[in-house]
Amino acid sequence: MVVMEIAPLQWVLGLVLILSSLGVLLAKEAVHACLSFMLALLTLAGLYLELHVELIAALQVLVYAGAILVLFMFVIVLFQDAHAKILHSKARSNRWLIVSSASLFAAAFLLFAIWMPNVNHHVNQGTLQPAQFGTLKSIGKALYIDYFFPFEAVILLFLVAIVGALYIGKKERS
Amino acid sequence: MEQALLIGLFLPLVGFVLLMSLSFKISRKMTSLIGCGSVFIAFISFAYLLHFNNAELNVTLFSWIPVKGLSAPFSLHLDPLSVQMALVITGVGFLIHWYATGYMEHDACFARFFACLNLFVFAMLLLVLAGNFPLLFVGWEGVGLASYLLIGFWHEREVAAKASVKAFVVNRIGDLGFILGMLLTFYIFGTGVIADVEHLALQKFQQGDVMITLITLLFFVGAIGKSAQMPLHIWLADAMAGPTPVSALIHAATMVTAGVYLLVRMNLLYILAPLTLQIVGGVGAATALFAAFAALGQTDLKKALAYSTVSQLGFMFLACGATAFYSAMFHLTSHAFIKALLFLSAGNVLHMLQGTTEMGKMGGLSKYMPKTRWLFFIGVIALSGIPPLSGFFSKDLILDQEHLQGFDVLYGIALCASTLTSIYLMRAYTLTFCGECHLTDNLKKDVKEAPNRMLIPVAILAILAIFGGLLGYGFGKTSILEENLTNISLNTAENEIVHSNLMTSATLIAVICSLGGLLVGKVLYAKVFKRSEDTPLLLTRTFYFEEMLWKLFGYPVVLLGNGILHALEIKVVKRAVVILGKMCDTVAGAMQRMQSGQIRSYAAWMVAGAALLFVYISL
Amino acid sequence: MDVTFFIFLSMAMFVIGIVGVLFKRNILIFILSIEMMLNAGNLAFVAFSKTWGDQTGLLWVFFILVVAAAEAAIGLAIVINQFRNRQVVDIDQYDELKG
Numbered sequence: 001m002v003v004m005e006i007a008p009l010q011w012v013l014g015l016v017l018i019l020s021s022l023g024v025l026l027a028k029e030a031v032h033a034c035l036s037f038m039l040a041l042l043t044l045a046g047l048y049l050e051l052h053v054e055l056i057a058a059l060q061v062l063v064y065a066g067a068i069l070v071l072f073m074f075v076i077v078l079f080q081d082a083h084a085k086i087l088h089s090k091a092r093s094n095r096w097l098i099v100s101s102a103s104l105f106a107a108a109f110l111l112f113a114i115w116m117p118n119v120n121h122h123v124n125q126g127t128l129q130p131a132q133f134g135t136l137k138s139i140g141k142a143l144y145i146d147y148f149f150p151f152e153a154v155i156l157l158f159l160v161a162i163v164g165a166l167y168i169g170k171k172e173r174s
Numbered sequence: 175m176e177q178a179l180l181i182g183l184f185l186p187l188v189g190f191v192l193l194m195s196l197s198f199k200i201s202r203k204m205t206s207l208i209g210c211g212s213v214f215i216a217f218i219s220f221a222y223l224l225h226f227n228n229a230e231l232n233v234t235l236f237s238w239i240p241v242k243g244l245s246a247p248f249s250l251h252l253d254p255l256s257v258q259m260a261l262v263i264t265g266v267g268f269l270i271h272w273y274a275t276g277y278m279e280h281d282a283c284f285a286r287f288f289a290c291l292n293l294f295v296f297a298m299l300l301l302v303l304a305g306n307f308p309l310l311f312v313g314w315e316g317v318g319l320a321s322y323l324l325i326g327f328w329h330e331r332e333v334a335a336k337a338s339v340k341a342f343v344v345n346r347i348g349d350l351g352f353i354l355g356m357l358l359t360f361y362i363f364g365t366g367v368i369a370d371v372e373h374l375a376l377q378k379f380q381q382g383d384v385m386i387t388l389i390t391l392l393f394f395v396g397a398i399g400k401s402a403q404m405p406l407h408i409w410l411a412d413a414m415a416g417p418t419p420v421s422a423l424i425h426a427a428t429m430v431t432a433g434v435y436l437l438v439r440m441n442l443l444y445i446l447a448p449l450t451l452q453i454v455g456g457v458g459a460a461t462a463l464f465a466a467f468a469a470l471g472q473t474d475l476k477k478a479l480a481y482s483t484v485s486q487l488g489f490m491f492l493a494c495g496a497t498a499f500y501s502a503m504f505h506l507t508s509h510a511f512i513k514a515l516l517f518l519s520a521g522n523v524l525h526m527l528q529g530t531t532e533m534g535k536m537g538g539l540s541k542y543m544p545k546t547r548w549l550f551f552i553g554v555i556a557l558s559g560i561p562p563l564s565g566f567f568s569k570d571l572i573l574d575q576e577h578l579q580g581f582d583v584l585y586g587i588a589l590c591a592s593t594l595t596s597i598y599l600m601r602a603y604t605l606t607f608c609g610e611c612h613l614t615d616n617l618k619k620d621v622k623e624a625p626n627r628m629l630i631p632v633a634i635l636a637i638l639a640i641f642g643g644l645l646g647y648g649f650g651k652t653s654i655l656e657e658n659l660t661n662i663s664l665n666t667a668e669n670e671i672v673h674s675n676l677m678t679s680a681t682l683i684a685v686i687c688s689l690g691g692l693l694v695g696k697v698l699y700a701k702v703f704k705r706s707e708d709t710p711l712l713l714t715r716t717f718y719f720e721e722m723l724w725k726l727f728g729y730p731v732v733l734l735g736n737g738i739l740h741a742l743e744i745k746v747v748k749r750a751v752v753i754l755g756k757m758c759d760t761v762a763g764a765m766q767r768m769q770s771g772q773i774r775s776y777a778a779w780m781v782a783g784a785a786l787l788f789v790y791i792s793l
Numbered sequence: 794m795d796v797t798f799f800i801f802l803s804m805a806m807f808v809i810g811i812v813g814v815l816f817k818r819n820i821l822i823f824i825l826s827i828e829m830m831l832n833a834g835n836l837a838f839v840a841f842s843k844t845w846g847d848q849t850g851l852l853w854v855f856f857i858l859v860v861a862a863a864e865a866a867i868g869l870a871i872v873i874n875q876f877r878n879r880q881v882v883d884i885d886q887y888d889e890l891k892g
Contacts (some may be wrong), residue, residue, distance in 0.1 A: 021809040068865045082882045092885040093774040101782035108785040161863035165870040771891025
């Protein structure tokens with residue numbers, strides 16, 4: 001790893017990201033976990049800005065931090081009484097299975113980390129001018145012209161999700 | 175010419191199909207017309223084919239088995255030998271069909287009977303007309319099937335049902351030999367066409383070659399089964415449980431001669447295998463003698479005639495063993511006439527006595543049934559070999575063969591068997607027609623001469639029996655049979671005898687023995703042993719042959735079966751199945767533990783799998 | 794910029810997400826951890842897209858964002874439904890697929 005090519009801001013943001021992710025795990029209260037996650041998301045947005053993909057950063061804040069997380073917060077607050085009850089019952093999943101699979105996965109990643117010398121460190125120029133890369137105009141063009149079908153498909157997916165969520169969440173009229 | 179062949183072959187089949195499908199809707203008269211008519215027209219067709227002066231014809235109808243190396247088209251091969259056999263089959267068959275319209279008139283399943291008889295005629299014709307071995311085997315099995323259907327015709331009677339199964343199974347044992355022989359032929363010669371096999375054999379193999387010996391032996395095993403030679407003769411006596419026309423047609427005149435036909439058809443191959451011929455001659459002689467003794471001891475009229483058939487078939491095989499194939503065919507023909515005559519006259523008696531076949535219950539019938547008595551008597555003296563009836567010429571030809579070719583042992587055995595033939599035939603005649611009448615009083619009132627429908631065919635057969643010898647023996651010139659059977663060349667001894675006059679010493683001895691036998695029989699059974707119960711049990715039980723077979727073969731198999739049942743089946747097989755089931759249960763139980771319903775466990779498995787995949791891809 | 798830095802970051806976040814999925818019993822934190830994993834993927838996409846200069850990576854990020862939103866909505870709807878039945882948010886109690 002070449003230290004010189006990373007701006008110190010990116011280091012700081014990276015550190016905060018890791019810490020806040022850990023915070024999600026280690027928080028005792030569900031609300032704290034959610035807030036920690038929000039911090040992680042904002043840090044991510046910062047990292048995107050550092051990488052000069054402003055559109056994605058904006059989308060991240062708007063969609064993830066602004067909509068999804070709010071939704072989570074709503075539901076967590078809705079069930080605020082239930083969170084403490086978890087501690088009263090015993091865990092029923094096989095502890096050894098979980099621990100071993102987690103460690104297996106971590107080990108796999110570690111292995112990959114050690115064996116990662118072949119990644120290209122340098123920037124490739126690509127087809128676009130660096131100034132045009134990641135701008136709204138160019139992404140919009142790509143989305144509406146080259147990738148129009150996936151775009152429409154994803155819209156349909158959204159529609160299905162909305163209808164589904166409405167249907168599932170509806171209260172039974174008995 | 176082709177049309178005549180096809181009409182002749184397939185008309186009985188058409189008759190069978192018609193009768194089977196329309197059996198309940200048509201009248202008795204119509205059934206008899208269809209049944210007898212089809213066979214009669216077949217006879218006319220084959221008689222028409224005689225015009226063509228011994229031409230050979232091959233007709234292929236369709237490609238039946240197109241496998242390379244085992245190919246068998248449905249091809250018919252017509253030559254003088256097959257025409258001769260076909261004439262015997264359809265001619266005697268027609269007379270018997272005619273007879274059966276009278277014999278079976280009281281039976282409820284009239285149409286089924288004639289349908290099965292027609293099926294039999296078709297199968298037998300297919301057998302003799304087949305051009306290749308697989309098709310011949312189809313006919314072979316077909317006559318076996320028809321025999322099963324007809325022996326067990328009165329299937330409600332346990333005796334008949336058992337007898338039909340016994341006939342089929344024993345035939346099957348012989349068929350194993352046939353199939354092996356056929357497969358070996360395909361393997362060695364690459365073709366199943368009989369004519370081609372014979373040509374190839376003559377070109378490529380010398381006398382005494384091992385493969386030829388093996389092939390001929392295997393086919394002979396098949397012939398033993400079909401023609402009821404020792405040790406597979408056990409089915410023929412029991413087969414008498416079927417109606418008498420069946421016994422006459424199938425078990426005297428035609429089906430049992432299929433074995434002899436097979437040997438004669440393959441005569442070129444058999445000539446190349448002298449070891450087999452010795453075995454054939456030996457088996458034939460032993461059977462002839464054994465069956466003659468057995469016939470002497472039977473109290474049942476039809477069984478006596480059945481063993482007589484076995485004995486005469488032994489004579490035919492004896493002739494084949496001496497490469498006297500012409501004599502075998504000649505004897506086959508005259509025996510067909512005579513045996514059909516004997517069986518049908520016996521049928522007259524049985525019909526009138528409402529089915530009793532025990533000779534102990536007969537006797538003195540000559541005053542009630544004079545015509546039948548004389549017909550039966552003609553059969554007796556014909557088969558005994560008294561000149562100038564046909565049996566004399568054919569049997570004498572065989573005996574002279576043996577003598578001339580130097581097979582003295584076989585000649586002696588044949589002479590004994592011949593003498594015994596006359597003795598037992600006379601015995602049968604005497605016990606049935608002469609002496610005191612042992613009939614019950616009821617029957618005495620009803621018994622009378624048979625109706626014309628049943629007498630005329632028998633009379634025709636009697637005429638053939640008397641004059642049939644002239645077919646085969648030409649008194650110095652070529653006989654009709656000889657002219658027609660050009661593809662079976664006479665061997666040198668036959669030539670000598672046939673073209674000379676018959677006043678050799680062997681002939682004289684044979685005639686004297688036969689006459690003596692007749693006299694002995696008359697005296698013994700008219701004066702000394704007046705009742706049929708005086709027969710020694712040893713003979714009646716045919717020297718306990720069947721009991722011996724059971725002890726040797728049947729009983730060990732039963733023991734083995736029981737042993738397997740108790741030891742293997744219950745202990746091993748059942749346990750194995752149970753253990754398998756338990757294993758499945760255990761595995762399922764173990765795998766069921768994975769389905770805990772815990773989402774985190776499922777997630778854990780997914781993560782583990784993903785880790786492995788990740789490692790695999792990154793490597 | 795060095796892409797290995799971002800890869801490590803992404804991997805770390807991903808592992809933390811997996812650990813959260815496996816060890817947390819609260820179903821809401823469970824779903825939250827899944828969202829964290831998706832974000833880790835997003836980061837990797839953006840980093841690589843920037844490295845190769847290929848815009849398709851960004852489009853992928855866009856679609857993942859959309860799908861994550863839809864999935865979160867439906868997931869939460871299901872959780873609410875289950876809560877109405879069982880009154881607990883413990884994932885170990887949701888074991889009706891047992892067998």
